[in-house]
Amino acid sequence: MGITIGLIGVKDTIDFISSVITEHEDVACITLVHENPTDIERLMKEYENKVDMWLFSGYLPYMIGLVNSNTAQSSFYLTYSGTSLYKTLYLIQSEHGVTVNQLSFDTINPLELESIFRELNVDYSKHLLQEEVLDVETVVKHHEDLYRSGLTQFALTCVWSVQQELEKRNIPVYRITPTISDIKATVNIMLRHNELEKYRNAQIAVQMIEIDILEVKDNYITSSDELYHLEVKYTSQLLRYSKKINGSLKQVGPGRYVIFTTQGMLKWLTTDFKSLPSSEFEELFKLNKIIVGIGMGQSAYEAEMHALRALYKAREHGEGAWFVCFHDKKLFGPLNSLDGRNYVTETEELKKISSETSLSVVTLAKLSAAIDKLKKSDFSANTVAQELSILPRSARRILMTLEKNGYANVVSEEHPYTRGRPRKIYRLLLKNE
Structure with a gap:
């Protein structure tokens, strides 16, 4: 079965990129043209359920989509190889006779650019490249300042x-x-990623569920018949839930259940392990006295062991908690929030900051949750990247955006290594003291 790629790009190249993508017989492409950054989030929300993966025509729209949306689909962007750059350099050299050190650049891998300068036997100056992409105006200013100064x-x-x-x-x-080679290389990476995801999704997953039936009612249970009827009620609901995820239910004790299914089904039901199942099972899974552990594994035994580990973690966390233990034994949870932690996403203060910075409320809420979790408001880009599960480059963009709009200040620098640039430490100003 083929895949559908949602291609987000600009009008002058999107048809060319799409034509190369659809050379693959098993790939369909939905072309979505954006003209400004605000279009990207809207397009992703509108077409999220119609595509399997996202492909952006460049790094800047990719970063905007990554930061401002909460898509469950994997996202990729077209990288520009040395071939792309050499083609443009050749045009400038042949038409204008301009040498490479009389040019300014942006969003190119600095190591690749330095390598090209070295191959051309030209001294490389880092000031020619705008590596950090905050927004369009920042990149434009970089080029304009160098040009106006005659450099x-x-x-x-x-x-x-x-x-x-x-x-x-x-x-x-x-x-x-x-x-064409850049596009084909990226599509091949996406297809390999898709095959790997199919393999992972077919692997065994085990869900262990504990319900304290004696405590789920407001009033005490007065008879064994009432206890039996409650047991039958929850077993019936779990059977319906098991059918929904193509699973097999086994009761292992009073209020203790195990469901055998696949990773892909649980991933789909929990929106990539980010949230609880839909309202269809709200009555069951919103019970205060329920805890859930999910485990993945190469075998049923390994998945059970991981599910048990997740269940113990859920017990430690408290009633209503869901935790997941993945193949590498890493624990994640609870699943009643978008990133495994509890936070409120719709506060008026976060909405206000979002409107002023163009950062999504979800991203700001994750930062707010990190402040609460770590009990500090001073962060480096690496710390933010770790807390939000994003690239350090993305984290730097977020911090620079907050600083630009008055919601972060640079308070110090750290020198973690003997060589390399110092890292800025930002104080986040997201909360009213």
């Missing part, structure tokens, strides 16, 4: 909106576009 003659950008803005300011600019 460069042309700008090379990977971002369509940057190109448009530079042209408005009469700054000579070329846009680096992906080659």
Whole structure:
């Protein structure tokens, strides 16, 4: 069975990229054109249930989508190889005779750019590259400042909106576009990732459930018949739930149940292990006296052992908790929040900050939860990346956005290594003291 890729790009290259993607017989492509950053979140929400994976035409829209949406689908972006850059360099050299050190760049891997300078036997200056992408205006300013100061003659950008803005300011600019080989390489990575996900989703998963039947009622149980009827009631609900996830239910004691199913079914039901099942089973899984442990494994025995470990963790956490133990024995939970921790996502303060920064409320709520969890408000980009499960580059963008809008201050720097740039420490100002 094929896959459907949601391609988010700009109008001048999206048809070309789509035509290369659909050369694969088992790949369908939905093309979604964006003209500004706000379009991306809207498009992802609108088409989330129609695509299997996301592909962005560049790094900047990818980062906007990653930070501002909560999609369950895997996301990728087109990378620009040396071939793409050499093609543009050749055009500039042949048409204008400009050398590579008279150009400014953005969103290119710095190691790859330095390698190209070395191959051309030209000294590489890091100030020519805008590596950190905060927003379009920041990238435009990078190119404009270098050009106005006479240090460069042309700008090379990977971002369509940057190109448009530079042209408005009469700054000579070329846009680096992906080659056919770049597109094919990215699609092949996506297909391999999809095959791996299929394999993982087919692996065995075990869900262990404990319900303290004697405590689920407001009033005491007065007879053995009433206890029996409650047991039958919850067993019937669990049988219906098991059928929903193509599982097999086994009762192992009073109020103790085990369901054998697959990782893919539980992943689907819990939105990639981020939340509790839908309202269809709300009466059952909203019980205060229920705890759940989910385990993954190569065998039924291994999955059971991991489920038991998750169940013990759920017991430690308290009533109503769901925890997951993955193949690598890492625990995650509880699942009644988007990132495994409890937090309120719809506070008025977070909504206000979101409207001013363009960061999603979910991202801000995760940061707020991290402040509560770690009992501090000073963070490096690496710490934020670890807490939000994102790349350090993404975390730096978030912190710089907050600083730009007055919701974070740089308070110090740390030097973790003997070499390399110092890391900034930001104080987050998300909470009213």
